[in-house]
Amino acid sequence: MTIGNININDFFNEDLLSKLRAAFTEFDTSGDGLIGKEELCELFGKLGKSLTKKEANIILREVDADGNGQIDFEELCYLEIQMSGAKPRADLIDYTTYLYDDAIKQLQQWFSLHDMSEDGQITVEAAQRIAEQHDGRASGEEIRDVLSQVSLDGRIGFSQFCAFWAVITNAPKKLNYREYLSYAEVRQCRAIFEEAAGEKKELSRKQVQELLKEKNFVRAKRHLGRILDSFGLDKKGVLDFQLFCNVIVKLSLRRKLWELSPETVDCAQLWRDGFTVSELQMSGFGLRDFGAVRVPARKLYQEGKYSALDLRRAGYSASDLRRAGIGLIELRSSGFSLAELRTAGFSSEGLHDANRTMHGCLSVGDFTLLPQIAKGTLQKWSTAKSQELLNLQRLTMTPLIREHTDGPPKLSPLCRAFSQSLPSFKVDLPAPRS
Numbered sequence: 001m002t003i004g005n006i007n008i009n010d011f012f013n014e015d016l017l018s019k020l021r022a023a024f025t026e027f028d029t030s031g032d033g034l035i036g037k038e039e040l041c042e043l044f045g046k047l048g049k050s051l052t053k054k055e056a057n058i059i060l061r062e063v064d065a066d067g068n069g070q071i072d073f074e075e076l077c078y079l080e081i082q083m084s085g086a087k088p089r090a091d092l093i094d095y096t097t098y099l100y101d102d103a104i105k106q107l108q109q110w111f112s113l114h115d116m117s118e119d120g121q122i123t124v125e126a127a128q129r130i131a132e133q134h135d136g137r138a139s140g141e142e143i144r145d146v147l148s149q150v151s152l153d154g155r156i157g158f159s160q161f162c163a164f165w166a167v168i169t170n171a172p173k174k175l176n177y178r179e180y181l182s183y184a185e186v187r188q189c190r191a192i193f194e195e196a197a198g199e200k201k202e203l204s205r206k207q208v209q210e211l212l213k214e215k216n217f218v219r220a221k222r223h224l225g226r227i228l229d230s231f232g233l234d235k236k237g238v239l240d241f242q243l244f245c246n247v248i249v250k251l252s253l254r255r256k257l258w259e260l261s262p263e264t265v266d267c268a269q270l271w272r273d274g275f276t277v278s279e280l281q282m283s284g285f286g287l288r289d290f291g292a293v294r295v296p297a298r299k300l301y302q303e304g305k306y307s308a309l310d311l312r313r314a315g316y317s318a319s320d321l322r323r324a325g326i327g328l329i330e331l332r333s334s335g336f337s338l339a340e341l342r343t344a345g346f347s348s349e350g351l352h353d354a355n356r357t358m359h360g361c362l363s364v365g366d367f368t369l370l371p372q373i374a375k376g377t378l379q380k381w382s383t384a385k386s387q388e389l390l391n392l393q394r395l396t397m398t399p400l401i402r403e404h405t406d407g408p409p410k411l412s413p414l415c416r417a418f419s420q421s422l423p424s425f426k427v428d429l430p431a432p433r434s
Contacts (some may be wrong), residue, residue, distance in 0.1 A: 177245035318344035
């Protein structure tokens, strides 16, 4: 039961849902699964909340997306969530639908530092300390209340810790517009967006407001500002196509049409149906799936934001990546051998220069080729000190030490978290005496 990006099952347990269902059924005298304004006032009275007819009219406009003057049970639950300001329950949610990979990796580091016994659990006191140190928005009472939902004998596992974190930080639930909009509606939204955005491929808040007004979105005037704020978009923020579609979903209170995940649909079929790389990523597919379908490397590199190293590991050849527009320097540093690059069509002279320069960096202790130290697209490299910090952008790790790229040593959780928290160093060796 999902309206917009609110899954009712994340907020109400079975007992509470049963009580709400019983109250709704009592006032659904016609048995058609709908109640009107009069019944709504009486229902809220039974639930211990007074509601005037004027307030009922306002509420109906808020949740009655189809404008029929009635609401169904799911809309009633949505209304209860909105009116009470309820938060998701940590013991009911799937944290992966709220947190992105980078946040989960950070939580893993913090969790590992406090998992002293290495049994995959930490104390609720440790979880509270982490929350107080790294997030100042939740009060101590709120933290303890959410911890009580997931703690077992004063201890919690990593999954419970992530769910706890998602709730106390008010992380918005991920929203995949492809699960709410039909294929035809996505095409229509894309045509509208591209016509309005032009070559910029983005729209300002003001442009979106004017566009939706032009398209007669009746709820846009009352709710657009609040919805844009919920996505963390400030007054000067811009919307890409994905965010534009998500706004449409929330604005029109769309119900989820289907579940899109590797367990429910086939990546190859979605690709044939016109899904973009980013839409496939939103649906839970990754490089292994894209490699099996043979999605062109250029699209993965440009749209999916995968590095040359990611694509090499997924089975794409140096020739594939050269056709995708990736240069020699980035391919060499991502681990392709000289033979592979020569087969891809690079000249012997270019390969010699690249290899010599790379060896020069490594021989003086310059390990900034490692992606753990530097991010960004690798455009050029140099051993000149004036260039190393200012102009040198490196994406992938050195291909000369493959154990760094493909087989990092296994550490205990505590050692791993400690090593990841250390700053990176470059060793400067003294110049040889003449």
